[in-house]
Amino acid sequence: MMTITLPLSRSLSRSRMMGAGLGAIALAAVAGTALFAQVSGDRGIAPVASSTDIVANNITVDVHGKTAEEARQTGWREAQRKAWEKLGGPDLPDSRIESMVAAVVIDHEQLGPRRYIATLDIIFDRSRAGSMLGGGGKQSHSAPMLTLPVLIDGGAATMFETRNPWQRVWANFQAGGSAIDYVRPAGAGGESLLLTYGQTGRRSRLWWNTILSEFGAADVIIPIARLQHEWPGGPITGTFTARYGPDNRLLGEFTLRAENDSELEPMLERAVHRFDDLFASGLAEGKLKPDPTLESERIEISPEIRRLIEVSRQAEAAEQQERTEQAEAENPADLESSTAPQQTEQQAVSNFAVQFTTPNAAAVDAALAAVRSAPGVRGAATSSIAIGGTSVMRVSYAGDLSALAATLRARGWNVTEGSNALSISR
Template identity: 50%
Template sequence: MSLSLSLPRRDAPQSRPLLRQLGGVALALALLGGGYALVAQVAGDRGIAPTAASADIEVRGISVDVTADSAEEARAKGWREAQRKAWDKIKGPKISDSQLDGLVSAIVIERERLGHKRYIATLGVVFDRQRASGYLGGAQQATRSAPMLLIPVEVSGGTYTAFEQRNAWQRAWAGFNPGRSRINYVRPSGAGGDSLLVNFGQTGRHSRAWWRSTLDQYGAGDALMAFARIDHQFPGGPVNGTFTARYGPDSHLLESFTLEASGPDELPDMLARAVERMDAIFTGALESGKLRPDPTLRLGGSGEVDPAIARLIEIGRAVRERAAADAAAAAAGNLPQTNAQPVAGAETSEAAVRSIVVQFATPDAGAFDATLGAVRGTTGVRGVGVTSTAIGGTSVMSVSFAGTLEELAAALEARGLTVRRGSNALAISR
């Protein structure tokens, strides 16, 4: 006996509802699969939140070895000695032990061994910035950088990893306390969409529009890249690390160095030392004037300078060249020519002075004074009046400026300030 199964022809009317149903099921499965794929890219234990995000001043790696009549006295003596060593390390002035006790907010135990009458330890000392800043000058009072998005990239086994999955290099940066640093780090945790927005591929992109969109997500003005190439000589053996510091959307090279760990157990210490050295490299670049927000990030995706701004730059350069020529002539004993032609496009009368409202973040009195000084020193500013003061919040000033709001914004950004434009007002921060 034979069985036959008759299927409707493709063009049969009764086959069309079945095809529509199958098509709907296929579409639903495709959407469901796409949803799972999207979730898989951001789900899981990816993030490592910064464990040391305090603005206080932290000094790590202080070694002590002391003895006393008891274990408790030895520990207290060791902690007191660590405080003194840490204070000397940040070049603090000579003060009494009681004054120093009032500046210390925490003691971090990195490792310790406690005997009957002896205490051996490696400690970290955290000083309260508000209280200690009155004794510290120089670098501690220096202006910090604009907000910089940090992208740590670990290279191991031929794989380049940023926040796509947890790694030792990301963990080292999460444990770094930037309280002593002049760099205003913006450190993503790697959770949620961070692995999609800030990955290794981002470090190789040159599109200003793409960078601007990414930086705006994190409130940053520019980016820093910290590369760490980890090479294991053999399982359980020495580990070599090659570290490279870069910055900006074009990944400009700052410096590269190498470190070595005797084994995998020493790898975290090596990475912690590398982070400290990276921070020193970034700080040196800031002091030398390299580490400034890329001006092309403000110009959109075309990378072309606005014609009005370009004309102002051209006029300014011409005026400086004339002033330099006049100074050279005066130094040679010759009077400058009085019939020199004016610079084309330059106005003989001063630009109209207008009042512009500027909001600025004032977390402390030092930030209040520093921001006022920066605005007063900006080219074109004729006067500054504070209309509202809120230490620990947002203050407001009225700026008399010879130019437009956009020109004032560009001048403030040139001084390293982060500027947000509003309706006839600006908001600035460091």
């Protein structure tokens, strides 16, 4: 049998390499687990399907009957009658009111042998009841508004990071009859990383445009609930603030109170309806409309400004023509030699992909502004954004890829050329 003995230095080196390899594998496993944990877990509440029916919320009943079933039927009839009165409907028999009910939603109920206590939501069919309740006509609606409910409780501000009662009441809100077109994210998966309380403090229009386009919204509204507990299990004071737009502007504020934890959810449900009234009032006053700085193509130029621009262009063209005629009269040969290169210098505009590092949202705006200002660049827009990683922009340039690379190098960028693409960094 042959025994091979390795030198001590090589043995230690191999042991260190094996240890480093095992450490790298363990680190990758931990990193993968951490990344998975950030998007997994008990988060995300899908919003209920909204209908355009007419809803009367929080109808309470306390009735008796010979049996539990009879007490329940009596309670439902009484709730339908109370809901009809709450909505301002005319006097009608119970059978007629019942024929217009589309659904009964049970918020809370207690059944006894001969007693029924419940809080119900009564939904009336708009096609049958709308004309008698004044809701048959068309109602103006807002543009799609991304709704970001913020809960501040115990000093921590959360949105979709974990399930919370404020997110739940917004998900359960029947918004079909509202003047506001709410876009309500579920908050599951990657949405919990993208939509956080920190997002409400950002002002970058490029960043907001990316988020709004992801959810098909035109602007953002932010209902904030700040809860203050007097003592554990005791009264809770809720301060509710309505904000809107990428600049986080204040729309209104109000305060509600719950006597204990069991009354917290009913208080939050009342707050949602108060918010809906606030946002509807803001829409009627002309405040709640899409910010024109979010999408430049949405900006409408008034006819007066358009005429001034046209007159200015005509005057500039006439002045240029006058200078050309004067130069031609002074020296026709020089004019011919100067205009010939201009005709040959016209080049086709091509589109190229440009990768650039984006540690934060400000880096996205800075890179776009720098590339757009480069000579020969006709336009630049992001096609993929990865904050903390590498983003991609599409650049329209009058020239070839090598010329674009040279132009960017002249402006201080480190440029690497690829196949119909560039990678730039500072």
